[in-house]
Amino acid sequence: MHTLTIAEAKAIDLAHLWHPYASIQNPPPVCFATSDHGTRITLDNGQELIDAISSWWCAAHGHRPEPIVEAIRRQSERLCHVMFGGFTHEPAAELASRLTNILPPGLDRIFLADSGSIAVECAVKMAVQYHYALGRPERSRLIALKGAYHGDTAGAMALSDPDGMHVLFQNVMPHHLFAEQPAIPFGGEWQDSDFASMEQLLDEHSGEVAAVIVEPLFQGGNAMWLYHPEYLRKLRQVCNQHGVLLIFDEIATGLGRTGRRFAFEHAGVLPDIITLGKILTGGCITLAAAIASSQVAQVISSRGSGAFMHGPTYMANPLACAAANASLQLLQDYDWQGNVRRIEAQLRSELTAYAGHPNVADVRCLGAIGVLELRHMPTAKQVLETVLSTGVWLRPFGNWVYAMPPFITTAAETTQITDAMKRLADLGWQNRDTPPVPPLDPILDIHE
Numbered sequence: 001m002h003t004l005t006i007a008e009a010k011a012i013d014l015a016h017l018w019h020p021y022a023s024i025q026n027p028p029p030v031c032f033a034t035s036d037h038g039t040r041i042t043l044d045n046g047q048e049l050i051d052a053i054s055s056w057w058c059a060a061h062g063h064r065p066e067p068i069v070e071a072i073r074r075q076s077e078r079l080c081h082v083m084f085g086g087f088t089h090e091p092a093a094e095l096a097s098r099l100t101n102i103l104p105p106g107l108d109r110i111f112l113a114d115s116g117s118i119a120v121e122c123a124v125k126m127a128v129q130y131h132y133a134l135g136r137p138e139r140s141r142l143i144a145l146k147g148a149y150h151g152d153t154a155g156a157m158a159l160s161d162p163d164g165m166h167v168l169f170q171n172v173m174p175h176h177l178f179a180e181q182p183a184i185p186f187g188g189e190w191q192d193s194d195f196a197s198m199e200q201l202l203d204e205h206s207g208e209v210a211a212v213i214v215e216p217l218f219q220g221g222n223a224m225w226l227y228h229p230e231y232l233r234k235l236r237q238v239c240n241q242h243g244v245l246l247i248f249d250e251i252a253t254g255l256g257r258t259g260r261r262f263a264f265e266h267a268g269v270l271p272d273i274i275t276l277g278k279i280l281t282g283g284c285i286t287l288a289a290a291i292a293s294s295q296v297a298q299v300i301s302s303r304g305s306g307a308f309m310h311g312p313t314y315m316a317n318p319l320a321c322a323a324a325n326a327s328l329q330l331l332q333d334y335d336w337q338g339n340v341r342r343i344e345a346q347l348r349s350e351l352t353a354y355a356g357h358p359n360v361a362d363v364r365c366l367g368a369i370g371v372l373e374l375r376h377m378p379t380a381k382q383v384l385e386t387v388l389s390t391g392v393w394l395r396p397f398g399n400w401v402y403a404m405p406p407f408i409t410t411a412a413e414t415t416q417i418t419d420a421m422k423r424l425a426d427l428g429w430q431n432r433d434t435p436p437v438p439p440l441d442p443i444l445d446i447h448e
């Protein structure tokens with residue numbers, strides 16, 4: 001096949017490719033990326049965009065970091081893939097060793113899955129199989145939070161906000177239980193009433209519940225909401241009382257995004273199972289992990305054959321494991337924590353300056369996360385124009401314009417990002433008298 005011209009590639013994309021959360025009849029505009037490096041994505045016309053959202057929060061060390069690219073290149077010369085059923089290999093073993101070194105003791109049974117959603121599926125299956133092994137097969141439901149996002153596969157959708165973007169599929173999803181979204185923000189004054197709904201669900205249903213799953217502290221993909229760490233402390237306590245497992249989905253928060261290595265560190269409590277993804281491979285290739293405590297793993301393996309029943313084709317792919325090893329090494333090699341502290345301070349001061357803007361309903365910041373909650377959203381066209389005129393890649397959804405930039409973003413770039421966010425707040429305000437078009441789904445709730 002000859003090398004495509006950019007015009008040919010664009011035509012083929014339009015004719016054949018499905019983009020995330022997109023209609024093929026009325027496709028949203030897409031930018032054409034030709035290369036990426038550091039904080040920047042280069043477009044076909046040569047323009048560079050600062051990636052203010054780390055390409056859906058994964059490219060935390062910037063795009064195409066040399067050590068990760070080099071690790072993939074080196075690995076590709078030896079072993080690209082081998083089924084993990086019946087084989088093992090050095091990159092997977094090294095990754096297990098690296099993960100157990102940074103996780104608290106006891107969280108050490110690692111299942112390497114091929115995406116975040118699949119890691120969530122594995123975590124759910126671990127929890128259900130744990131209770132099955134204990135002779136409690138009736139404990140097969142989960143409790144999740146309203147406002148949650150855990151992925152787009154069926155099991156993960158079923159744990160995401162029940163009124164959110166997956167509502168269309170409710171007849172094919174398992175029906176879990178949902179507690180009210182925690183209302184007290186991170187940094188707010190804790191009141192026990194915020195936990196009442198979760199406590200009541202556990203009191204009434206623990207006999208049928210295998211686990212509670214939450215995104216600790218930061219609900220990302222459905223809510224852009226930061227809640228109080230005390231919620232997690234209470235949750236740990238009450239799960240223990242009821243013999244219910246606790247799953248922390250740290251796919252978005254894990255490995256530095258909130259300023260700590262794991263979000264659970266802000267609360268000082270541990271889960272029984274944790275999921276990781278995104279930053280795990282530094283945005284270069286897909287890999288995720290569901291990691292159980294040895295106690296949970298021992299119980300799972302104590303009944304019948306003891307086999308944990310999951311096994312994807314690309315499990316523990318060596319190229320992805322090599323990328324993850326390099327990404328975790330990067331977290332040791334530069335002062336990401338100092339960088340994130342600096343980015344947080346700057347996001348906080350520059351975004352808080354817009355708190356009095358008539359279109360800004362709330363400002364939330366933690367680590368390398370900055371959110372403006374707006375009263376009126378810009379249109380998709382206005383977002384694209386702003387991206388191109390400011391050179392900052394943003395992808396607002398719901399009522400939120402947010403930044404989750406790479407940890408290597410400079411002070412000048414951070415200001416460019418907050419300026420672009422403010423511009424979107426201005427444009428949204430101009431739309432205040434235009435009735436919003438009902439959202440296709442929350443992710444694309446950018447009015448046409």
Ligand SMILES: Cc1ncc(COP(=O)(O)O)c(C=O)c1O
Nearest residue numbers: 115116117149150151249251252
């Ligand atoms: C908390 C959380 N869980 C799971 C997922 C799903 O991960 P993936 O998109 O890799 O399937 C995401 C993705 O945004 C997420 O933020």
